[in-house]
Amino acid sequence: xxxRVLLLFTLLVFGAAAQGEPGRYGExxxxxxxxxxxxxxxxxxxxxxxxxGCNYLYPDSGPNIVLLVEGRSATHPYTLxxxxxxxxxxxxxxxxxxxxxxxxxxxxxxxxxxxxxEIPTQLFTQTQVVGVGDVRVTVEYRLRVTGNExxxxxxxxxxxxxxxxxxLVTHDVRAxxxxxxxLRLVGGAAPGVHTVRFDYGSALQAYVQAVGSxxxxxxxxxxxxxxxxxxxxPMGYTVMVTVSEVLGPPGGVSLRDRLLLTGAPAxxxxxxxxxxxxxxxxxxxADQFGLLVDGGEAPGMHLLVVRxxxxxx
Numbered sequence: 001x002x003x004r005v006l007l008l009f010t011l012l013v014f015g016a017a018a019q020g021e022p023g024r025y026g027e028x029x030x031x032x033x034x035x036x037x038x039x040x041x042x043x044x045x046x047x048x049x050x051x052x053g054c055n056y057l058y059p060d061s062g063p064n065i066v067l068l069v070e071g072r073s074a075t076h077p078y079t080l081x082x083x084x085x086x087x088x089x090x091x092x093x094x095x096x097x098x099x100x101x102x103x104x105x106x107x108x109x110x111x112x113x114x115x116x117x118e119i120p121t122q123l124f125t126q127t128q129v130v131g132v133g134d135v136r137v138t139v140e141y142r143l144r145v146t147g148n149e150x151x152x153x154x155x156x157x158x159x160x161x162x163x164x165x166x167x168l169v170t171h172d173v174r175a176x177x178x179x180x181x182x183l184r185l186v187g188g189a190a191p192g193v194h195t196v197r198f199d200y201g202s203a204l205q206a207y208v209q210a211v212g213s214x215x216x217x218x219x220x221x222x223x224x225x226x227x228x229x230x231x232x233x234p235m236g237y238t239v240m241v242t243v244s245e246v247l248g249p250p251g252g253v254s255l256r257d258r259l260l261l262t263g264a265p266a267x268x269x270x271x272x273x274x275x276x277x278x279x280x281x282x283x284x285x286a287d288q289f290g291l292l293v294d295g296g297e298a299p300g301m302h303l304l305v306v307r308x309x310x311x312x313x
Contacts, residue, residue: 066138092175095144097140194224226282239308
C-alpha cells in the first residue's frame with residue numbers, strides 16, 4: 001500500500017511541474033494601443049528612397065503604443081520579445097525602438113532602432129531593470145524603404161510577449177504605399193543631359209562603307225552609359241521615346257527618322273513591362289544607338305534631342 005501512495009504522489013508532482021506557473025514570470029499588457037498606420041504620399045516616398053542613410057518613413061499621428069510589464073519574481077525573471085505576423089504578400093522592413101521607464105518615470109533602459117521580423121527577437125530581461133517591479137515601455141516605429149516595395153495596402157500584427165509564459169499583447173500595423181516611377185540617365189558629369197556622338201568627319205572611309213552596305217553608323221563617343229528605370233507599380237511601366245532635330249545644316253535632310261535604337265527608328269519607340277522592376281533595371285545602353293545614312297546627308301553638325309517619357313499604367 002505504501003508503494004502505491006508514493007507512486008501516486010510522484011506522478012502528481014510531475015504533473016504540476018509540466019503545467020508551469022505563469023504568474024511567477026510576470027505579465028505584459030497595454031497601457032495604450034491602437035492601429036499604427038503609415039499613409040505615405042508619393043512625394044514622401046520618393047524623398048525617403050532618394051536619401052541614403054535616412055531612407056525612413058514614419059507613422060501618421062495616432063495612438064501611442066505603451067506597454068506595462070509586470071515583474072512577479074526575482075527568482076523567475078521574464079524575457080520580453082517582439083515579432084510580427086508577416087507582411088503578406090510582401091516584405092516590408094519594419095523597425096522599432098524602445099524606452100523603458102520605471103513607475104517614477106525614470107528611464108531605465110533605451111533600446112535603439114532594431115528590425116522587427118517574423119522571428120522573435122529578445123528586447124530585454126527582468127535582470128536588466130533589476131530593482132524595478134513594473135516598467136512602462138514606449139514603442140516607436142518606422143519603415144526602412146528601398147524603392148523596391150510594392151505599391152498597395154499591407155498590414156501585419158505586431159506581438160510583444162513574455163517568452164517564459166506566453167503572456168502577450170498584439171496590435172496592428174498598416175502601410176499604404178504609393179506607386180513610384182523613376183527614370184534616370186547614368187553617366188556624364190551633368191545630371192539629366194548627356195551626349196551621344198556620331199563623329200565621322202575624319203572617318204570618310206567608314207562613312208562611305210556604311211552608305212554602300214546599308215549598315216548604320218556606330219556611336220563614336222558618348223558620355224551616356226545607359227538609361228535606367230525603376231517602378232514598384234504592380235502593372236509595370238511604359239516609356240515613350242521622342243526624337244526631334246533642333247539643329248542641322250541649311251537645306252539638309254532631317255535625320256530624325258534615321259536615328260535607330262536597337263535596330264529600329266528611335267522616334268516613336270515604346271518600351272514597357274507588365275510587372276514591378278524590383279529596383280533599377282537598364283532600359284537601353286548608349287551603344288544601342290545607330291545612325292542610318294545614304295550619302296545624301298548635308299555635311300556638318302546635326303543635333304538631335306531624344307526625350308524619354310515614363311508612365312505607369
